[in-house]
Amino acid sequence: MPTQPETFWSSCGHDRLSSDARGWLVPTADYWHLWLERPELALVEESCDAERALHEALQHDPLRAVPRAELDALADDDVRANHRLFLDFRDAVMAAGSLEAAYAGFFKQGSIVVPPLFLDLMVQAIVSHLLADEADPLCWRAAEMLFRRQRVSVSEGRVLSGDADTLDMLNETGGAGAVGRLLLQGGAALPAVQVEVLAEANGARYMESRLGAGRFNFVLDLTHEVQNELPHGLTLTMTRSNSGLKALARVLQRWVRHFLGTGVQIRPEARVDDPSWRWHLGLDVESSRLLNDLYQGHAVEPERQARLISLFRLQFDDPAHVLPEMHGKPVYLGMAMTEGGLLKLKPQNLLLNLPLANRS
Known part of the structure; x- marks a missing residue:
């Protein structure tokens, strides 16, 4: 039996969403199951009996109402807070009818109480849908900027943008190379990550790097114009076609x-x-x-x-x-x-x- 191709950016759950008549994304039960698997909600060895019972009930029916008493019974304060945030978010999205309607609605309310992580995961799922027919790696890497914080360096007219969390996990000997050293601000060594500037030659490798949860280790060159010094003191300014x-x-x-x-x-x-x-x-x-x-x-x-x-x-x-x-x-x-x-x-x-x- 042939194996299914691995999903890219799987942690945002874009492949577990359906579309309505407008093309907006509607959560399925599988989408909410993915949230229950996240480290903020997943069971650990120290989980109390009440947490295990709640988790099992939500796995069986991820849309079930959860009485306040069930939340209050959770022994760990952080676990209780995480579940409250998740349930409020789930209910808001379901009431809105789609990820897009919920996302726009959160900001129209004026006071944002949704954790930034939740918003970033929503944006990641939405742009995955928007770029479904896009073959250009540059567009996919640029889309990361909508949901991943960047670290930018400007040097000798060149503007480079790298994923901040990835770069912050590297140090001088962690495989970042010259590009990483240019952008790096410090962090723990992670030798398995190689940082490189996205170009035509490594575009296929970038697309493969999205598989699974994804590795955000490609740097985007945001340089729009380059200047070439000509004889007699003249300077020619050219716009880069692949900016x-x-x-x-x-x-x-x-x-x-x-x-x-x-x-x-x-x-x-x-x-x-x-x-x-x-x-x-x-x-x-x-x-x-x-x-x-x-x-x-x-x-x-x-x-x-x-x-x-x-x-x-x-x-x-x-x-x-x-x-x-x-x-x-x-x-x-x-x-x-x-x-x-x-x-x-x-x-x-x-x-x-x-x-x-x-x-x-």
């Missing part, structure tokens, strides 16, 4: 269309030279603050402005979908790292802060 920023822009286009049902074109920009600049949003906390200060004319220190990794220009395919005052005008997006070189994208900003004419 990671272009791949990220394509992923963000799919993200917007999937959630908002409107087509957009997003492209990297070297600068904003627009006297009629009307609308902007940051793709992360740092760039949101930076763009706000620049827009309002506040002085921005050069070292802080240097943390701006990229700007993007977003334009709607159909002007009827945007506010009248934004017809024909672009929305500028920003992406910036912290002083320590960290970058955590907030893809929800694209769902909450675009100048849409009608919001459901």
Whole structure:
């Protein structure tokens, strides 16, 4: 009997979801079984009898209601808290009807009580669905930025983005190589992980690295422009055709269309030279603050402005979908790292802060 091919990024459970008529992801019982297998909820040797009984009951019926008394009977405070978080999350997703509806709803409520890990796993499952027909490894690696914190390095005009958790588990002799040493901030040795920049030559190896839970050990080159020195003191600036920023822009286009049902074109920009600049949003906390200060004319220190990794220009395919005052005008997006070189994208900003004419 032939064996089934191994699932990629299996820990987010994208293969245990079904689709509704809109193409949004609906949890199955198997999806919730996967959550019960996570280390935060799985049984351990020290698990009390009440925890074992609850776990068995949820395995049998992952959607069963759990009375407060059953939770209060759990001996370990952390175990009790983890189960409460899981059950609240499960109930919210089921009430919303899909992962997408629940995800958007969490932010519309104003006060986010869902753990960041839960949100990242939701995003990972959603982008797995969005890129199901995508063959370009650059797009898949760029999609990691939507749910994995990055560590960014800028050196001699080159911008490299590596997975922060992976790099932080490496040290100078842990197999990170020259690229890893450039990005590394310290951590425990993990010799089995090799860090390399994603390129055409190793694209197939990257795609294989997603198998199972996945290994996030490929670095994305976000360099958009390169400069070549020519004779007589001339400098030629060229845009890279395989820039990671272009791949990220394509992923963000799919993200917007999937959630908002409107087509957009997003492209990297070297600068904003627009006297009629009307609308902007940051793709992360740092760039949101930076763009706000620049827009309002506040002085921005050069070292802080240097943390701006990229700007993007977003334009709607159909002007009827945007506010009248934004017809024909672009929305500028920003992406910036912290002083320590960290970058955590907030893809929800694209769902909450675009100048849409009608919001459901």
